[in-house]
Amino acid sequence: MEKTIKKLTLLLIYLTSWQEDVGLTKVQKSWKGYPFEVLDELNEEGYIDGSKHTKSVYLTEEGLSKVKELIKKYIGKEE
Numbered sequence: 001m002e003k004t005i006k007k008l009t010l011l012l013i014y015l016t017s018w019q020e021d022v023g024l025t026k027v028q029k030s031w032k033g034y035p036f037e038v039l040d041e042l043n044e045e046g047y048i049d050g051s052k053h054t055k056s057v058y059l060t061e062e063g064l065s066k067v068k069e070l071i072k073k074y075i076g077k078e079e
Helices: 002-015 036-044 061-074
Strands: 018-022 025-031 056-059
Touching: 002 025, 002 036, 002 056, 002 061, 056 061
Parallel strands: none
Antiparallel strands: 018 025, 025 056
């Protein structure tokens, strides 16, 4: 069940994210409105990143790749 919660949290992070310019690149950012234990695990796995002192996180390239898989699995189509 914990794996499912982690996957769905990553998917929700993406679905509630916005794109933000950061220097020469753009990142998908989302608020940290999820259990910190799950956010910590997603960070350790390299799917999200961000300072512990901010209210938002951003999806890494690896995280965005995983989200594409999750969209196909849970939503049934690729965005």
